[in-house]
Amino acid sequence: MPRAEVGSTKHIANQMKAKGLQRLRWYCQACQRQMRDENGFKCHVASESHVRQMQLIGEDPRKAINDFSNQFLRDFIQLLRTGHGEKKVNVNHFYQEYISNKEHIHMNATKWNSLTEFAKYLGREGICRVDEDEKNESKTGASGLTISWIDNSPEALRRQEAIRKKERQDRGDELREQRMIEQQIRKAKSQGLGDATDDKEDGEDDGENVGEGIKREQGEKIVLDFKVKKKAPETTNSPTPLLSFKKETSSEKENAPTKGNVFKIAQKKVMKENPFNSSKRQQSNPPPKDPNPWKKWDASIKDGSKRKEITTSDSTRLEQSEQKRRRL
Secondary structure, three states, rough: OOOOOOOOOHHHHHHHHHOOOOOHHHEOOOOOOOOHHHHHHHHHHHHHHHHHHHHHHHHHHHHHHHHHHHHHHHHHHHHHHHHHOOOEEHHHHHHHHHHOOOOOOOHHHHOOOOOOHHHHHHHHHHHEEEEOOOOOOOOOOOHHHHEEEEEOHHHHHHHHHHHHHHHHHHHHHHHHHHHHHHHHHHHHHHHHHHHHHHHHHHHHHHHHHHHOOOOOOOOOOOOOOOOOOOOOOOOOOOOOOOOOOEEEEOOHHHHHOOOOOOOHHHHHHHHOOOHHHHHHHHHHHHOOOOHHHHHHHHHHOOOOOHHHHHHHHHHHHHHHHHHHHOOO
C-alpha cells in the first residue's frame, strides 16, 4: 500500500496518531519511519521501498554508518551549544532532551553502542569537557557523567586570549604591588631598628649619667633627718604699705576734683551763659526774699567782720530789685 501524500487527510491523520515518541523497535532508521505496532513494522520491512533502501546501504554499510554518526554528532552538539553553552550538564538528562525530537537520529544507527562511549569520545576529541558528576557519584554509567561544550571558534579563541592577557596583567600588577609592599615593610623595619638602637644608646648615656650622680662608698650609711626648721624672727621694720588709706575731711572733699570726663568739665567752664536765658532762669527761680534786709544790716553793724559781707549781699539784692521794678 503506497504512503499517503503530504498534506492529505490521511497524512495528517497518521501524523496525529504518531504524535510523541513510539517504540524504538518499530522504527526504521534507513527509511526514517516510525510504525505503531509490530504488524505495521512487518509490512514495512516487506515493502519495495524498504528493500530498495537496504540494497543501497548494503553496497557500502560503513559509509552509511559514518553518515548517521556524523549527523547524530552534529545535531547533539548543536543542541548542546544553543541550549546550555559552556555550562555543565548531566549526559543522561541532556540525551533525554535530545531524543524528545521525533525525527532525531537514533544511536542504534551510529558507531557508538552506548551513551557512555559517546561521552568518552567527546572527551577524547576535545569537543566537550567530561567530568564525573559530584551529585551522582554513586551512580554508574552515563548518569554519573557531566559534559560542557568547548568553544573553539576564532572569536571565542580571541576572547579567551584577551581574558588571559588581562589576567596576566592583573597578576603582574598584584606582584608589583606585593613587591612594593615588601620594600616598604623592609624600610620600615630598618628605620625601626635604627630608632631602637638610638634609643638604646640614649638610655645607656642616661644610665651612665645617673650612675655618676649617685655615688656612695661601700659600707656608708644613709641618714635621713625629718626635723622641722624653726621660723625666722619677724623684723620690726614692717614694710611700708603700697596704699595708705586716709580719712578725707569735708574741706578736702569739697576741694577734691570730682570724677568724670575732664573734657566735659572744661567745656562747662568755657561756655558762657546766654543773657536771654538768664532772665528766664531768674524769673522761674527767683532768689528768696528776706523779710526786712535793714534789720540784718543793723545787726551786722555790731560785728565788724560780718558787716562787709552783709553790705555787699544786700547791695546786690537791692540792685536786682530796682532793675526788676524798672522793667515792670
